[in-house]
Amino acid sequence: MRNRKLNAAEAVECLERLLGRPWLEENVKLMKDGQGGRGGFGRSIDYAALGVAPVVSLWYRAREEMIAAQISGTGLTGTHTLHAAVIGADLSSIKDCPGFDFILSRLRQANSLTPAANELCIAAGYAQSGYGVHFMHRNGFIVEGRGRKALVTCVGPAPPEDDFCMQPFQTEAGLSGTGHVLYWWAGDGFAGFGGVPAEWIALHNTSVVIFASGIQKLNNRPVFIRKGRLVSLANISLQDDIYVPGELLEPY
Numbered sequence: 001m002r003n004r005k006l007n008a009a010e011a012v013e014c015l016e017r018l019l020g021r022p023w024l025e026e027n028v029k030l031m032k033d034g035q036g037g038r039g040g041f042g043r044s045i046d047y048a049a050l051g052v053a054p055v056v057s058l059w060y061r062a063r064e065e066m067i068a069a070q071i072s073g074t075g076l077t078g079t080h081t082l083h084a085a086v087i088g089a090d091l092s093s094i095k096d097c098p099g100f101d102f103i104l105s106r107l108r109q110a111n112s113l114t115p116a117a118n119e120l121c122i123a124a125g126y127a128q129s130g131y132g133v134h135f136m137h138r139n140g141f142i143v144e145g146r147g148r149k150a151l152v153t154c155v156g157p158a159p160p161e162d163d164f165c166m167q168p169f170q171t172e173a174g175l176s177g178t179g180h181v182l183y184w185w186a187g188d189g190f191a192g193f194g195g196v197p198a199e200w201i202a203l204h205n206t207s208v209v210i211f212a213s214g215i216q217k218l219n220n221r222p223v224f225i226r227k228g229r230l231v232s233l234a235n236i237s238l239q240d241d242i243y244v245p246g247e248l249l250e251p252y
Contacts, residue, residue: 001225001227001246001247001248002246002247002248003247003248003250004247004248004249004250005249005250005251005252006082006085006086006089006224006249006250006251006252007085007251007252008066008077008081008082008085008251008252009066009085011084011085011086011088011089011092012059012062012063012066012081012084012085012088013088014088014089014091014092015055015059015084015085015087015088015091016059016088018088018091018092018095018104019055019059019104019107019108023108024056024059024060027052027053027056028056028060030050030051030052031050031052031056031057031060034049034050034052050110051110052110053107053108053109053110053113054110054111054112054113055084055087055107055108055113055116058080058083058084058087058113059084061078061080061084062078062080062081062083062084062085064080065077065078065080065081066078066081069081076221077221077222077251077252078222079215079222081251082215082222082223082224082249082251083215083224085251086117086224086249087107087117087120089124089249090117090120090121090123090124091104091107091120093123093124093127093128094120094123094124094127094133094135097123097127097132097133097134097135098133098134098135099134099135099136099137099141100135102135102136102137103116103119103120103123103135103141106119106139107120114185115139115154118154118156118183118185118213119139119140119141119154121211121213121226121245122152122154122183122211122243122245123135123141123152125243125245126143126152126243129241129243130145130146131143131144131145131146131241132144132145139153139154140152140153140154143238146241147237148237148238148241149178149237149238150178150179150180150181150237150238151178151179151180151181152180152181152182152183153180153181153182153183154182154183154184154185155182155183155184155185156183156184156185156186156187157185157186157187178237179206179207179234179237179238179239180206180207180234181206181207181208181209181238181242182206182207182208182209183208183209183210183211183228184196184208184209184210184211185210185211185212185213186210186211186212187212187214188212188213188214188215189212189214190210190212195210195231196208196210196231196232201231201232205234206232206234207230207232207233207234207238207239207242208230208231208232209228209229209230209231209242209243209244209245210228210229210231211226211227211228211229211244211245212225212226212227212228213225213226213227213245218248218250221250222251223248223249223250223251224248224249225247225248225249226245226246226247226249227245227246228244228245228246229244230242230244
């Protein structure tokens with residue numbers, strides 16, 4: 001597992017810039033109005049009902065933490081700041097990729113932040129490895145480079161539906177017969193994860209990587225850890241370079 005230093009303030013600023021400060025502030029106002037003008041945003045907020053993306057609350061809390069740290073002089077990075085910084089850093093890695101507006105749109109959706117954040121994580125991993133990334137209007141993206149090309153999609157933590165099949169998706173993307181890599185998110189750790197059913201892998205003939213990501217404490221400070229493992233390798237052109245998460249991001 002490689003260690004990577006992350007400039008939290010710079011990455012949160014990148015998140016703000018790419019999402020758009022006016023859009024963020026407009027959605028913060030929607031949250032406050034939805035709670036009768038109260039400023040505190042608890043876990044009970046129904047983001048979907050308010051039409052507000054969870055990333056807005058994350059950004060707002062990160063800014064509050066950064067201001068508090070500046071006032072106190074502690075310089076400590078809060079968990080919301082770290083989470084926002086990780087997303088901002090991933091966005092920075094893929095901001096010039098074709099179809100970037102598609103992933104930005106998914107990040108702005110008023111349901112769950114996790115699917116878009118996971119897709120960003122994997123796409124950034126390929127981009128940092130020198131592969132070209134092309135996002136599509138549906139969930140997923142194409143990776144291409146070194147004479148290789150494949151379709152990548154992310155699911156989890158719940159397993160895909162029994163009839164889950166990527167063939168129509170691959171045909172639409174012009175990748176029929178090219179290959180597919182499925183990233184299956186196991187939450188913030190592998191404990192309790194039952195694994196990918198062997199019969200499912202055999203049925204879909206796809207390469208599968210399971211991965212976990214989340215914030216942990218190291219020396220009483222928050223760090224963001226990503227780890228994964230390849231559990232199935234199909235015969236695809238990308239097989240030698242399938243990205244497997246494995247890094248510890250430490251803010252400064």
